[in-house]
Amino acid sequence: MGGLYSEYLNANKVQEHYNYTKEALAVQETPSRRAASAFIVLLCCATVAENLLVLVAVARNSKFHSAMYLFLGNLAASDLLAGVAFIANTLMSGPVTLGLTPVQWFAREGSAFIALSASVFSLLAIAIERHVAIAKVKVYGSDKSCRMLLLIGASWLISLGLGGLPILGWNCLGRLEACSTVLPLYTKHYVLCVVAIFSAILSAIVALYIRIYCVVRASHAELAGPQTLSLLKTVTIVLGVFIVCWLPAFSILLLDYACPVRHCPVLYKAHYFFAFATLNSLLNPVIYTWRSRDLRREVLRPLRCWQRVAGAHGRRGSAPGHHLLPLRSSSSLERGTPGITAPTLQEGHTVV
Numbered sequence: 001m002g003g004l005y006s007e008y009l010n011a012n013k014v015q016e017h018y019n020y021t022k023e024a025l026a027v028q029e030t031p032s033r034r035a036a037s038a039f040i041v042l043l044c045c046a047t048v049a050e051n052l053l054v055l056v057a058v059a060r061n062s063k064f065h066s067a068m069y070l071f072l073g074n075l076a077a078s079d080l081l082a083g084v085a086f087i088a089n090t091l092m093s094g095p096v097t098l099g100l101t102p103v104q105w106f107a108r109e110g111s112a113f114i115a116l117s118a119s120v121f122s123l124l125a126i127a128i129e130r131h132v133a134i135a136k137v138k139v140y141g142s143d144k145s146c147r148m149l150l151l152i153g154a155s156w157l158i159s160l161g162l163g164g165l166p167i168l169g170w171n172c173l174g175r176l177e178a179c180s181t182v183l184p185l186y187t188k189h190y191v192l193c194v195v196a197i198f199s200a201i202l203s204a205i206v207a208l209y210i211r212i213y214c215v216v217r218a219s220h221a222e223l224a225g226p227q228t229l230s231l232l233k234t235v236t237i238v239l240g241v242f243i244v245c246w247l248p249a250f251s252i253l254l255l256d257y258a259c260p261v262r263h264c265p266v267l268y269k270a271h272y273f274f275a276f277a278t279l280n281s282l283l284n285p286v287i288y289t290w291r292s293r294d295l296r297r298e299v300l301r302p303l304r305c306w307q308r309v310a311g312a313h314g315r316r317g318s319a320p321g322h323h324l325l326p327l328r329s330s331s332s333l334e335r336g337t338p339g340i341t342a343p344t345l346q347e348g349h350t351v352v
Contacts, residue, residue: 008103015098017184018174021222021261040090040275043282050285053074057298061102064295067148070124070217072288075238078159079281080116085111086278093271094097105185105191106167113194114163116246119281120171120198121155126235129209130296134212134232162197162299164189182256183269194236195250202243209236234291245280248273289338 007013058064058073076096092100098106128151172179172187180186251340252273255264289296 004273005169008106008167009101010102011039012100013102014100014105014185015173017176017179018098021179021181021184036271036275037093040278041087043275043278044083044087044090047278047282047285048080048087050282051080051083052286053299053302054288054295055080056302057295061160061298066131067145068126069295070203071122071129074155075119075122075124076113076288078122078286079284080120082112082115082278082281086274086281095213102171102173102185103167106171109169109183109186110163110167112163114159116198117159117162117194118156119242120201121159123205123239124201125151125155126238127205130235131208131212131233131273132286136218177261179261180253180256181259181261181264181267182253189258191253195257197254199250202239205239231290234287237287237291241283241287242280245283246277249277 003097014248019265054076055073058069089108115291166186170187171185172191173185178187178190183191216232252267256267259267
């Protein structure tokens with residue numbers, strides 16, 4: 001075991017594995033690869049900004065401290081981490097890859113796997129919450145908030161464990177014949193195990209939503225109201241987008257397991273499949289804010305405030321006496337602070 005870990009700082013190991021599993025062109029910079037890398041970085045920067053706005057909106061407004069919104073905030077946190085991880089992964093790919101030590105390579109790829117795991121477990125937590133709240137006709141009270149936080153914490157601990165298995169020893173250092181083509185320091189069995197776990201969880205989530213829809217359709221009118229159905233549509237759209245975005249990447253990883261080394265040239269184009277998968281983390285915040293009017297206003301509040309400040313600076317000196325009014329938060333309006341009534345409170349309950 002000591003010999004295995006002694007290889008983690010060997011600067012030649014990564015190149016040895018890539019030479020065995022990939023052709024020389026697989027790590028060279030080409031115009032198409034540079035264009036794909038620039039596209040991924042731009043997408044990831046937008047992903048980080050969007051999910052950060054969602055997290056700020058959920059954190060600052062007490063209206064969004066219910067179980068459902070906290071689980072959505074947890075999904076936004078995993079998507080934000082995915083954006084950061086994919087930026088680092090992209091900037092450290094190509095020719096830079098061959099200069100990495102194994103421990104640096106494991107950190108690069110492991111962070112992406114942790115973010116993916118957190119997203120999958122967040123979707124599972126949301127499905128469980130919807131099943132408890134609708135199929136079991138229960139809600140989360142203050143006495144159950146601890147359980148909810150424990151569920152979120154457990155999902156991150158499991159994600160860290162699953163993504164950290166290769167650096168703990170489940171890798172193919174010293175066993176080139178067991179290596180994956182797409183991820184040359186990971187064993188094919190580890191890649192298959194991760195894809196199998198994610199597929200099983202996604203199947204369980206789909207089964208939960210089918211049960212929820214069956215309960216809603218068979219229930220009384222008040223349970224199957226428009227707010228409940230709209231919320232179900234939102235989380236179903238999120239799940240559907242995840243499956244559509246990640247299905248090509250999962251398929252290429254399954255092909256990687258089944259295909260002998262250097263027998264499937266399509267595996268050398270795996271970065272295009274993962275670039276498409278990054279769209280998932282970009283689209284999730286768009287889905288939340290598009291489906292929820294209140295969340296959309298809260299997310300856009302900092303942008304509108306910045307726009308007003310920029311407009312005030314532009315008018316400074318030309319219109320003396322005009323001052324920018326402080327923007328009142330919706331949380332203060334909920335506490336009954338005198339002032340202008342917010343349109344949010346007049347429109348009824350929030351529908352995600």
